[in-house]
Amino acid sequence: xxxxxxxxxxxxxxxxxxxxxxxxxxxxxxxxxxxxxxxxxxxxxxxxxxxxxxxxxxxxxxxxxxxxxxxxxxxxxxxxxxxxxxxxxxxxxxxxxxxxxxxxxxxxxxxxxxxxxxxxxxxxxxxxxxxxxxxxxxxxxxxxxxxxxxxxxxxxxxxxxxxxxxxxxxxxxxxxxxxxxxxxxxxxxxxxxxxxxxxxxxxxxxxxxxxxxxxxxxxxxxxxxxxxxxxxxxxxxxxxxxxxxxxxxxxxxxxxxxxxxxxxxxxxxxxxxxxxxxxxxxxxxxxxxxxxxxxxxxxxxxxxxxxxxxxxxxxxxxxxxxxxxxxxxxxxxxxxxxxxxxxxxxxxxxxxxxxxxxxxxxxxxxxxxxxxxxxxxxxxxxxxxxxxxxxxxxxxxxxxxxxxxxxxxxxxxxxxxxxxxxxxxxxxxxxxxxxxxxxxxxxxxxxxxxxxxxxxxxxxxxxxxxxxxxxxxxxxxxxxxxxxxxxxxxxxxxxxxxxxxxxxxxxxxxxxxxxxxxxxxxxxxxxxxxxxxxxxxxxxxxxxxxxxxxxxxxxxxxxxxxxxxxxxxxxxxxxxxxxxxxxxxxxxxxxxxxxxxxxxxxxxxxxxxxxxxxxxxxxxxxxxxxxxxxxxxxxxxxxxxxxxxxxxxxxxxxxxxxxxxxxxxxxxxxxxxxxxxxxxxxxxxxxxxxxxxxxxxxxxxxxxxxxxxxxxxxxxxxxxxxxxxxxxxxxxxxxxxxxxxxxxxxxxxxxxxxxxxxxxxxxxxxxxxxxxxxxxxxxxxxxxxxxxxxxxxxxxxxxxxxxxxxxxxxxxxxxxxxxxxxxxxxxxxxxxxxxxxxxxxxxxxxxxxxxxxxxxxxxxxxxxxxxxxxxxxxxxxxxxxxxxxxxxxxxxxxxxxxxxxxxxxxxxxxxxxxxxxxxxxxxx
DNA sequence: GTCATCACG
DNA sequence: GACGTACGTGATGACC
Numbered sequence: 001x002x003x004x005x006x007x008x009x010x011x012x013x014x015x016x017x018x019x020x021x022x023x024x025x026x027x028x029x030x031x032x033x034x035x036x037x038x039x040x041x042x043x044x045x046x047x048x049x050x051x052x053x054x055x056x057x058x059x060x061x062x063x064x065x066x067x068x069x070x071x072x073x074x075x076x077x078x079x080x081x082x083x084x085x086x087x088x089x090x091x092x093x094x095x096x097x098x099x100x101x102x103x104x105x106x107x108x109x110x111x112x113x114x115x116x117x118x119x120x121x122x123x124x125x126x127x128x129x130x131x132x133x134x135x136x137x138x139x140x141x142x143x144x145x146x147x148x149x150x151x152x153x154x155x156x157x158x159x160x161x162x163x164x165x166x167x168x169x170x171x172x173x174x175x176x177x178x179x180x181x182x183x184x185x186x187x188x189x190x191x192x193x194x195x196x197x198x199x200x201x202x203x204x205x206x207x208x209x210x211x212x213x214x215x216x217x218x219x220x221x222x223x224x225x226x227x228x229x230x231x232x233x234x235x236x237x238x239x240x241x242x243x244x245x246x247x248x249x250x251x252x253x254x255x256x257x258x259x260x261x262x263x264x265x266x267x268x269x270x271x272x273x274x275x276x277x278x279x280x281x282x283x284x285x286x287x288x289x290x291x292x293x294x295x296x297x298x299x300x301x302x303x304x305x306x307x308x309x310x311x312x313x314x315x316x317x318x319x320x321x322x323x324x325x326x327x328x329x330x331x332x333x334x335x336x337x338x339x340x341x342x343x344x345x346x347x348x349x350x351x352x353x354x355x356x357x358x359x360x361x362x363x364x365x366x367x368x369x370x371x372x373x374x375x376x377x378x379x380x381x382x383x384x385x386x387x388x389x390x391x392x393x394x395x396x397x398x399x400x401x402x403x404x405x406x407x408x409x410x411x412x413x414x415x416x417x418x419x420x421x422x423x424x425x426x427x428x429x430x431x432x433x434x435x436x437x438x439x440x441x442x443x444x445x446x447x448x449x450x451x452x453x454x455x456x457x458x459x460x461x462x463x464x465x466x467x468x469x470x471x472x473x474x475x476x477x478x479x480x481x482x483x484x485x486x487x488x489x490x491x492x493x494x495x496x497x498x499x500x501x502x503x504x505x506x507x508x509x510x511x512x513x514x515x516x517x518x519x520x521x522x523x524x525x526x527x528x529x530x531x532x533x534x535x536x537x538x539x540x541x542x543x544x545x546x547x548x549x550x551x552x553x554x555x556x557x558x559x560x561x562x563x564x565x566x567x568x569x570x571x572x573x574x575x576x577x578x579x580x581x582x583x584x585x586x587x588x589x590x591x592x593x594x595x596x597x598x599x600x601x602x603x604x605x606x607x608x609x610x611x612x613x614x615x616x617x618x619x620x621x622x623x624x625x626x627x628x629x630x631x632x633x634x635x636x637x638x639x640x641x642x643x644x645x646x647x648x649x650x651x652x653x654x655x656x657x658x659x660x661x662x663x664x665x666x667x668x669x670x671x672x673x674x675x676x677x678x679x680x681x682x683x684x685x686x687x688x689x690x691x692x693x694x695x696x697x698x699x700x701x702x703x704x705x706x707x708x709x710x711x712x713x714x715x716x717x718x719x720x721x722x723x724x725x726x727x728x729x730x731x732x733x734x735x736x737x738x739x740x741x742x743x744x745x746x747x748x749x750x751x752x753x754x755x756x757x758x759x760x761x762x763x764x765x766x767x768x769x770x771x772x773x774x775x776x777x778x779x780x781x782x783x784x785x786x787x788x789x790x791x792x793x794x795x796x797x798x799x800x801x802x803x804x805x806x807x808x809x810x811x812x813x814x815x816x817x818x819x820x821x822x823x824x825x826x827x828x829x830x831x832x833x834x835x836x837x838x839x840x841x842x843x844x845x846x847x848x849x850x851x852x853x854x855x856x857x858x859x860x861x862x863x864x865x866x867x868x869x870x871x872x873x874x875x876x877x878x879x880x881x882x883x884x885x886x887x888x889x890x891x892x893x894x895x896x897x898x899x900x901x902x903x904x905x906x907x908x909x910x911x912x913x914x915x916x917x918x919x920x921x922x923x924x
Numbered sequence: 925g926t927c928a929t930c931a932c933g
Numbered sequence: 934g935a936c937g938t939a940c941g942t943g944a945t946g947a948c949c
Contacts, residue, residue: 199949201925580947581928608929633930637944662941666933673943676932684931708933708940761939770939831937842940846933850941873933873941 003260005133007060011122013140014066014110017046018099022092023453023463027811030281032301036091037280040098044277044285047106050139050158051268059137061263063109063125065118066100072115074247081247083193090827091811098280105276107268109258116254119144123250126153128260143172144192144248147180174206182215185245194244197237198603199229215245270295314369316467316506321498322372323490325394330404333364333372337408340366342415344505345435347424348373348497350484353671354426355540355647355654359398360486361493362405365501368509373494373501376401379486392490402431409435417441419457419504422532422659426540440529441507446660447524448514451812451822455660461503464510469503470496523819526903527851528659530858534865535657535667542652543674543869543879549690550639557635564628571621578628581607587621594618610773634678638687645672657871664843665819665850666873675872679924691920693879698916700885701923702892703875705911706731707849708763714907715816715844716799720792725908732756738792739785758789762796763845765838800841807840815847816904817855849874852910856899864892877920889914 003009021042028038047064074081088096103110113121122138126148129136134152138145141157146169149155155164162168169177173184186205188196200208208230212218219238225231234241270293277286278298290297324330337343344365351357360378365371376398379389408414409428418424421440428435445455453459461469475488475496485493515521569575572591576583585605588594594615599606609629615622645653653672661668669675677691678684693699709731713721724734733747736755742748754775761771768783775782790797807813807823814820821843825836853874860868867888870877876896880888893912900906917923 201949204949577947582947604928606928629929633945636946637931641944661943664941666941668942669932670943673932676930676943678931680932703933764940765938767938769937774939834936834938838938838940846941849933875933 003061003129003132003134007129007132007134007260008058009125009129009134009136009260009263010054010059010062011125011136011138011140012050012062012064012108013118013122013138013142013145014064014099014103015118016140016142017043017064018092018096021046022089022095027091032281036095037098037282039092039095040102040280041282041285043099044102044106044280044282046158047102047108048285048289051106060265061129061260062265063111063263064103065121065125066110066112067118068112068114068116072117073251074117077246078243080193080195085191085193089824101276102280105268105273107266107273109263111256111258113254113256116251120251120254121256123148123252124254124256125260125263127252129153132260134260144184144189144250146172147177147184147248147250149177173202175209179209179214181245181249182209182218184248185215185241188244189248192247194247195237195240196244197233197241199233204230215241268293274298316369316465316499316502319369319371319499319502321494321502323394323494324372324374324396326396327400327404329372330374330396330401333366334404334408336366336370337364337414341413342366342417342439343408344371344417344501344508345409345424346418346497346501346504347427348485348493349427350486354423354656355542357427358486359402359427359431360484361497362401363497363501365498365505368506369502371498371502371505373490373497374401375490375493377486378488378490378493380489389487394490402428402433406433409433412437415439417504417508419460419500419507422536422539425532426536429536429540436533438529438532439508439512440532441504441511442660443528443532444508444511444515444524447520447528447819448511448518449822450660450665450820451663452824457500457503457507460507460511465503465506467503470499472496518820520818520820523817526858527665527817527819527854531659531854534857534860534868535659537865538868538870539654539656541866541869541879542647542650542654543877544651544692544694545642545646545653546690546692547643547646549692550643550687553687553690554635554639554643557631557639561628561631561635564624564631568621568624568628571619571624578625579632581605584625588615588619592619592621594622630681630683634684634687638678638684639690642672642687642690655870662850663821664847665815665821665854666846667850667871674870677920685921688921688924689919693918696882697879698882698885698918699920699923700878700880700888700892700914700916701875701920702878702889702896702912702914703872704849704853704896705913707852707874707910708845709759710906710908710910711816711845711848711852712763712796712799715848716793716795717907718793718795722907728911732759735759735789739788754785758785761786762789763842765800765841767834767838803841803844804837807836813840813843815844815851816900817848817851819847819851821847852899853896855903856896859899860895861891864888864895877923880916885916889916 018039022039027036028041029035030037100110111121119142122145126136126138130151130153136153138148138155139158140155145155146164149164149169150166157164166177169180173180175183183202183205186197186200186208187202188194208218209215212221219234219241222231222234225234274286274290274295274297277289278300281300283300286300287297324333346363347359348361349357349359359376361373361375363371363373375395378392378395380392381389409416410433415437416435417439420442421438425435441460442455445460453463458469461467475492476482515524565578568578572587576587578584582604584607589596589605596611596615609626612622612626642653647654655669655674656671657667657669659667678687710725713725720738724731732755733744733752735758736742736747736751737744739755740751742751757771757775766786768779768786771786772779772782803813807826811824812820812822823836823840825832826840828836853871857871867878867880868876869879878888893914896912897910915923
């Protein structure tokens with residue numbers, strides 16, 4: 001019977017499946033020969049899950065549709081189409097044909113056509129199915145396909161298990177499916193590099209289309225548009241918009257050499273399917289499918305199980321969680337914790353800031369799916385004007401719960417597992433509970449996969465558990481009407497909070513064993529985990545900041561800025577917003593007609609500091625703007641903003657360090673960032689005068705001298721550099737002397753400055769262009785310097801080449817302490833290639849330096865650690881009683897200079913400089 | 925939410 | 934042969 005009424009066609013977007021499978025799973029290779037098969041494995045799992053989910057349904061026809069070839073008719077129209085796409089990762093490429101084989105093995109039709117995107121084939125088939133009177137479901141979340149919805153065609157987002165019908169499309173695009181291409185043509189698409197109309201997004205596009213009915217009507221009547229900006233944009237970019245429409249319009253008339261009837265659902269042939277799965281060496285999947293089909297699983301040689309196979313556990317979505325409301329209930333959980341020997345812990349609080357947020361509840365999980373939530377401070381209702389909301393019923397006393405849990409949380413024999421434990425540990429510390437020992441899934445992920453993805457719980461859960469956690473926004477809302485967690489009803493809080501603990505425990509079970517397999521156990525145990533209590537203590541300690549000093553500076557800055565602003569307006573001959581780069585660009589280049597043209601894809605003039613500096617010779621205005629910008633930065637980011645970060649209880653500023661933020665192993669400081677307090681300019685440096693010691697104390701700052709260059713000299717093994725460091729010589733002068741054949745005693749500051757720039761350039765993966773820009777010299781001359789440098793220090797060139805080659809071979813680079821930094825882009829083609837290479841060259845150097853100071857912080861003796869306030873990458877700042885300064889410097893310097901022992905012995909000495917004073921400006 | 929700008933190592 | 938380029942971060946204000 002020919003396809004028609006009563007039939008239901010499923011079209012699966014194969015490429016989407018592949019990419020999701022690839023990115024969702026850690027790299028997995030076939031044991032016997034190392035062939036990458038992670039994406040194939042994920043793809044097969046997704047197909048199987050699809051089949052399971054549809055058995056007994058009404059699907060009569062199905063096909064998986066793939067892209068073929070990268071050049072399509074759209075590239076003929078517009079050569080930049082999809083031009084900004086990254087190249088396919090090297091380890092994915094060989095898996096593409098295997099996914100076709102997999103589809104065939106599952107006995108599902110598999111279609112593609114040279115010169116057409118999968119979307120066009122899907123469009124053609126969907127239209128055919130609709131015209132024949134049948135139904136069609138497109139399994140994809142690609143918004144380009146939304147134009148097909150309606151008349152029996154719908155989409156299914158398999159990830160979210162969400163059906164997208166006409167209403168769904170309207171929600172997304174603000175127009176019906178038949179006008180989706182019009183909106184897309186206006187809004188453009190940065191992913192596919194469809195230009196659209198500059199400055200118009202989906203919202204505005206939908207507004208316009210709804211007003212004028214269609215894109216054509218809109219463009220014809222563009223003169224009528226009231227907003228001058230929009231009117232000009234539409235008129236000026238008409239042809240670009242029309243091109244965009246042709247690019248996003250799917251071709252529903254692809255000539256196909258098969259018909260819908262060829263896509264009829266077929267039962268899998270067990271032998272063929274199992275043979276393929278066995279050949280891929282997917283042990284768990286082979287067995288599962290064999291059981292399902294009632295066939296015998298083929299034997300796969302070589303017994304160890306592949307790492308992609310997750311342990312069996314109940315599905316998160318099926319789990320039910322308990323609310324603990326009294327001491328008896330809690331005692332049962334404490335007994336369970338002792339039975340298991342470990343527990344995943346998560347705290348719920350009234351805010352994100354662990355210094356000010358209050359505890360609202362605690363969740364625990366002892367085994368996958370076996371979790372509870374203990375509400376402690378939930379309230380009901382809005383509360384009256386005095387804010388006294390009523391305490392919700394059915395909660396145990398907070399003090400009592402904490403008292404009962406304290407012995408567990410402090411018990412040496414019970415491992416406490418958390419996701420970002422520093423947060424929870426700091427909350428508990430405020431209730432006088434010292435949580436220990438701990439494991440942290442965020443840090444485990446970071447040790448395993450730095451550079452591959454971020455390490456937040458939502459990302460990890462989706463990637464490794466295939467589960468999207470309940471969004472916190474669904475409980476709290478967002479924006480102005482956002483509430484705090486204590487206002488959430490307990491019955492809503494329990495599934496959310498307990499799920500977090502459940503997910504954390506599952507992630508721990510999955511990821512912890514991989515530390516050993518990836519040989520990063522030592523990194524995790526010596527460089528990541530022990531940092532948690534150290535940073536928690538520093539953050540809680542905080543640094544004293546003098547509000548009056550900042551306030552005075554703010555006022556002084558405001559006055560100066562007002563003066564400058566008047567001068568600038570005078571010079572410009574009109575008033576404008578100095579802070580707007582856009583307006584400034586128009587003044588400089590259109591009105592004053594200074595030289596230096598457009599830049600950037602947005603079409604706006606570039607007005608960065610380097611450009612303004614060049615312009616300063618032409619006109620007085622740019623220099624004034626530079627001065628104004630400096631003051632504006634200092635005022636808004638520092639003297640104003642810092643005051644708001646002074647904690648009213650402590651009178652101090654408590655930054656938060658993220659351990660897993662920077663790929664290289666460096667820490668990052670946020671809320672506020674205390675790692676970028678000004679120092680380079682005289683005016684800015686004065687802000688450091690506001691960072692003070694309590695009376696009777698002194699601030700002491702100790703920093704590693706030239707640590708990255710020393711590490712480079714060691715890693716690249718450069719005898720001349722190593723000797724210079726051993727002899728305590730001026731390394732930049734030495735470099736200059738070697739390169740330019742100038743004796744040290746005849747060195748001029750300018751030659752030394754150039755050598756210094758080269759030394760730093762080397763650490764960053766030097767390029768002629770970059771050095772030329774930095775030194776403001778012709779590119780050829782810069783390249784000459786670099787050539788001479790490599791001639792003189794051939795080991796540096798060798799190090800760079802070897803490092804890049806290592807990254808290409810392994811997909812990561814390493815620090816001397818074994819930290820791995822993944823380099824997934826290293827084999828990319830195009831402009832990304834240079835980036836990835838330089839990052840790979842820099843990472844071992846920057847990362848080793850980061851490891852060294854981490855070791856120093858971790859090993860800092862307890863009495864020193866108590867006084868430690870801040871870390872700024874190569875510097876530690878302490879607040880010390882006046883009479884202990886000398887002793888502190890001696891001890892801390894010793895710890896810092898020997899921090900690499902005994903793991904790594906450097907061929908060069910590490911040298912630490914120290915300073916002290918009543919404030920940070922003096923101490924530095 | 926994104927971009928441009930600028931603060932630090 | 935052209936392309937776009939120093940490495941790593943976070944905060945702010947303007948603008949959509």
